Amino acid sequence: MTIGRTEFLRLYRNSLRAAQQFETYNFRKYFYRRTRDRFRTASTLADAQMLEKAMLEAREELKVMQRQGVVNRMFSHKHTALEADPQYASRARRFGA
Numbered sequence: 556m557t558i559g560r561t562e563f564l565r566l567y568r569n570s571l572r573a574a575q576q577f578e579t580y581n582f583r584k585y586f587y588r589r590t591r592d593r594f595r596t597a598s599t600l601a602d603a604q605m606l607e608k609a610m611l612e613a614r615e616e617l618k619v620m621q622r623q624g625v626v627n628r629m630f631s632h633k634h635t636a637l638e639a640d641p642q643y644a645s646r647a648r649r650f651g652a
Contacts, residue, residue, distance in 0.1 A: 562610075563594075563597075563598075563610070566610065566613055566614065566617065567590070567594045569617055570590040570593075570594070570613065570616070570617050570620065571587065571590055571591075573586070573617055573620040573621050573624055574586035574587040574589075574590055574620060575587075576620075576621075576624035576625075576627075576628065577623075577624055577627050577628075578627050578628055578631045578632070579627055579632065582623075582627060586620055589616075590616075593609070593612075593613060593616070594613070596609070597609040597610070597613070
């Protein structure tokens with residue numbers, strides 16, 4: 556089975572959305588970086604079999620992130636001073652875009 560560009564990008568976007576769901580700053584940033592790094596590495600793979608394996612791992616990680624995001628929201632905490640800053644609270648600033 557070949558991986559299409561559309562499927563690859565859809566999984567990437569869904570993974571970034573799942574990373575955004577974390578209330579905890581450190582978790583949110585960690586999963587964002589991990590997702591970005593994982594997909595940058597996967598985009599350089601030339602072997603279709605290795606790409607398929609990377610995509611399967613990314614799908615499994617997405618499921619884990621989604622479950623953990625729900626748990627993280629259930630046990631939310633007070634935001635840090637950095638997160639309370641209105642300029643930082645925007646999505647563009649959250650991920651350094």
